[in-house]
Amino acid sequence: MLVGSKNQTLAKLNSTRSYLSCLVLRRDSHSQVRANPDDDRRRRGYERNFGIDGKKKEHDGLFLCKSKGQHLLTNTRILDAIVRSSDVRPTDTVLEIGPGTGNLTMKLLEASHSVVAVELDKRMVEILRKRVSDHGFADKLTIIEKDVLKTDFPQFDLVVANIPYNISSPLVAKLVYGSNTFRSATLLLQKEFSRRLLANPGDSDFNRLAVNVKLVADVRFVMDVSKREFVPPPKVDSSVVMITPKEVKPDVNVQEWLAFTRTCFGKKNKTLGSMFRQKKKVMELLSLSAGRNGSNVGVMNQTCGDFESDDEDGRGKVLCLDTDASMFKERVIGILRTNGFEEKRPSKLSHGELLHLLSLFNQAGIFFHDVTSSPIIDLHE
Numbered sequence: 001m002l003v004g005s006k007n008q009t010l011a012k013l014n015s016t017r018s019y020l021s022c023l024v025l026r027r028d029s030h031s032q033v034r035a036n037p038d039d040d041r042r043r044r045g046y047e048r049n050f051g052i053d054g055k056k057k058e059h060d061g062l063f064l065c066k067s068k069g070q071h072l073l074t075n076t077r078i079l080d081a082i083v084r085s086s087d088v089r090p091t092d093t094v095l096e097i098g099p100g101t102g103n104l105t106m107k108l109l110e111a112s113h114s115v116v117a118v119e120l121d122k123r124m125v126e127i128l129r130k131r132v133s134d135h136g137f138a139d140k141l142t143i144i145e146k147d148v149l150k151t152d153f154p155q156f157d158l159v160v161a162n163i164p165y166n167i168s169s170p171l172v173a174k175l176v177y178g179s180n181t182f183r184s185a186t187l188l189l190q191k192e193f194s195r196r197l198l199a200n201p202g203d204s205d206f207n208r209l210a211v212n213v214k215l216v217a218d219v220r221f222v223m224d225v226s227k228r229e230f231v232p233p234p235k236v237d238s239s240v241v242m243i244t245p246k247e248v249k250p251d252v253n254v255q256e257w258l259a260f261t262r263t264c265f266g267k268k269n270k271t272l273g274s275m276f277r278q279k280k281k282v283m284e285l286l287s288l289s290a291g292r293n294g295s296n297v298g299v300m301n302q303t304c305g306d307f308e309s310d311d312e313d314g315r316g317k318v319l320c321l322d323t324d325a326s327m328f329k330e331r332v333i334g335i336l337r338t339n340g341f342e343e344k345r346p347s348k349l350s351h352g353e354l355l356h357l358l359s360l361f362n363q364a365g366i367f368f369h370d371v372t373s374s375p376i377i378d379l380h381e
């Protein structure tokens, strides 16, 4: 039951910082809240089911926390459309990330052989368990009560999930660059993130996220979902996309590829020539490449070492570094020029062309990944 109007609720929320991130959901409201085509009725439904009441919160209320991305999808029509578009089969084990109170889970349990759900919020887990066992599905559900980013997944056939948007990038990375083999991942994502993911080489908005994901997977747009379909409504609209891992993946060192795309897509709209002429970039690549086995840069450093020892006041060292850097820069630009890449912009290049350029650099002893740092899969920025 609502205590106060929506405006009063917001005023109270503003009064305490910690309240800003949470709303109170009555424990039974997951089954009562339904999206409605009529905006006014939807607002009234929202107001009936949410409110801020200190006492209720302590006794039978449930906070929906912004920081955990807790926006529940309540429109049955959309939930059905997501399940249909995911192509789930009766023999499938589905991985659901962030089941919340189980709106999507119930549909997945009906359509699949079993569901593995990863949820970090104990209160959600409690509600989900009860709801699922009330409907006789307990045997088909495994709940992993953990942070999905710190969990090893058991085997599954496909992913279907309305995920917390604040972990979109590391989660997509974990799925597409992780060790699990699966058919597809149908994900409800922030619309802007989906658009970035869907961009193709040559598009004005082709970006590092898309180039990294599309190296190993295909991405298909499924549908847009309005923010009004969620309780509480987030600030942004959403889209459903389907990510399908490629059967054959390119034979490339992933860390080297990710470091290479970080360099290439770091400065929007620059040509490769102007990007690789920057002194800072040249010095960075020189130092990364010098430590690698088989790198010709090592030979340059050896010569440099002899030179340095002859010079007592250290001026030779500066000169030597400058010589190294300018020779190295010539080598980098030479590769770009000889192979027709100097005037090209990375966003216009295909995966094949980018992979070719990386292998030309590596063959010439020019490397991008810092082998001394611990490996991480970061897909953008």
Ligand SMILES: C[S@@+](CC[C@H](N)C(=O)[O-])C[C@H]1O[C@@H](n2cnc3c(N)ncnc32)[C@H](O)[C@@H]1O
Residues within 6 Å of the ligand: 068, 069, 070, 071, 072, 073, 074, 097, 098, 099, 100, 101, 102, 103, 104, 105, 118, 119, 120, 121, 124, 146, 147, 148, 149, 161, 162, 163, 164, 165, 167
């Ligand atoms: C957007 S809600 C989706 C809820 C439900 N699937 C639905 O559609 O109504 C995201 C859910 O993910 C959970 N969650 C947030 N961060 C998580 C994490 N790192 N690991 C696992 N679950 C997480 C939240 O507690 C919340 O239940």
